[in-house]
Amino acid sequence: MGYSGKSAGKPIHKLLGTARRENPVYATYPPRHAQPEKFVEEALQLKSNGFNAYKIHPGPLSARDAAITVQKVREAVGGAMELMLDRNHGYTFREALYVGHALDANEYFWFEDPIPANDIASICELTNRLKTPLNMSDSTGFLFHEAANFIQMNAVRLIRGTVRKIGITGLKKQMSLVEGFNKFCEIGLAGNSALNAANLHVMMSSINCTYFEYWLPKEVHQWGVTKQLEIDQNGNLKAPTGPGLGIELDEDWISSHKVATLS
Numbered sequence: 001m002g003y004s005g006k007s008a009g010k011p012i013h014k015l016l017g018t019a020r021r022e023n024p025v026y027a028t029y030p031p032r033h034a035q036p037e038k039f040v041e042e043a044l045q046l047k048s049n050g051f052n053a054y055k056i057h058p059g060p061l062s063a064r065d066a067a068i069t070v071q072k073v074r075e076a077v078g079g080a081m082e083l084m085l086d087r088n089h090g091y092t093f094r095e096a097l098y099v100g101h102a103l104d105a106n107e108y109f110w111f112e113d114p115i116p117a118n119d120i121a122s123i124c125e126l127t128n129r130l131k132t133p134l135n136m137s138d139s140t141g142f143l144f145h146e147a148a149n150f151i152q153m154n155a156v157r158l159i160r161g162t163v164r165k166i167g168i169t170g171l172k173k174q175m176s177l178v179e180g181f182n183k184f185c186e187i188g189l190a191g192n193s194a195l196n197a198a199n200l201h202v203m204m205s206s207i208n209c210t211y212f213e214y215w216l217p218k219e220v221h222q223w224g225v226t227k228q229l230e231i232d233q234n235g236n237l238k239a240p241t242g243p244g245l246g247i248e249l250d251e252d253w254i255s256s257h258k259v260a261t262l263s
Contacts, residue, residue: 009243012198016172016205022236023203025214026084027051031059036069040076043083052235053082053109053211063095067102074106082211086112089139093122103132109210110135110158110186117142123155133157138188140165144174151181159183163198164190171199175206189213193225197245200229204239212237223257226250 027046033039043054056073058066066085073083085108091099096114103111110133115122117137127134135158136142136150143166147159161174171187178185187209190196203209214231215221222228225247229237240246 011240011242011246012168012201012244013204013239016168016201018239019205019207021204021239022232023200023212023239024052024210024236025212025231026053026055026082027214027216028055028057028086029216030220031057031088033059034061036061036065036072039069040072043073043077043081047077047081050231050233050235051214052080053084055084055086055112055213057086057088059088060090063091063098066099070099070102070106070108074108079107082109084108084110084112084135087114089113089116089137091115093119093125096122096126097129100126100130100132104130108132112160113137113139117146120150120153120155123150124153127154127156135186136160138162144170144177147174147185148177151178151183157183159185160188161185162188162190162195163202164188164195168198168202171202172205175202175208179206179208184208184210186210187213189215189221191221193222193228194245194247194249196221196229197225197240197247200237200240201245224250224253 029042039056046054056069058069061069070085085103091114093115100111112135117139123134134156136156138160150156150159159178161171163171175185185208187199187203190199200212203212231237
């Protein structure tokens with residue numbers, strides 16, 4: 001798809017059918033805190049830096065401490081900042097229900113990967129008992145057909161996807177599939193600058209994705225290209241304008257980080 005855009009002299013989102021020109025982002029860090037107060041500090045810092053949405057990775061926090069974190073962060077940032085929580089499949093059903101009730105009480109935007117993606121019966125039960133939408137799944141084996149199965153079973157209200165797992169064409173197909181059922185497909189981080197740009201092109205060609213996932217520190221996912229995606233003063237990313245992916249590889253950076261050459 002990137003080569004097709006280069007050949008046509010158009011950005012990929014134009015080939016897919018541009019639906020919008022900008023997309024808001026949410027900021028998130030990997031799990032790194034052991035006290036609720038640290039997440040409060042993190043949220044306030046992100047808010048002061050212009051981010052309008054924040055996803056908490058509670059990591060090994062107990063369900064009780066996670067619920068406390070949920071409330072304290074909401075109280076600190078107020079109602080104008082959207083908040084999400086992602087447990088990376090780490091809760092039991094009972095723990096997920098406990099934290100989910102805290103999310104409901106504090107008007108969180110979604111509850112991501114609370115329990116393992118193969119526990120579909122419990123996922124359906126959580127969806128039925130919680131107000132906060134479940135958003136699944138970033139698990140390695142959750143691909144196009146798994147997303148279709150979740151939709152068919154009405155297991156979750158939000159589906160996850162990324163070009164890192166199913167490519168540009170696969171993700172565009174998944175976005176359209178999900179849209180057909182009046183649901184949203186929230187796109188996860190792709191892991192590097194080139195694939196993140198590919199994610200952004202699919203977002204710009206779709207109407208059913210709310211946020212671009214922006215990991216911090218940004219060095220985690222920004223490398224290997226001459227110009228990185230930049231967030232504007234309103235907390236949005238603009239549609240790329242260059243042909244193809246709209247990026248140029250940083251050959252000097254790539255050369256200095258080379259570990260092997262395939263012949």
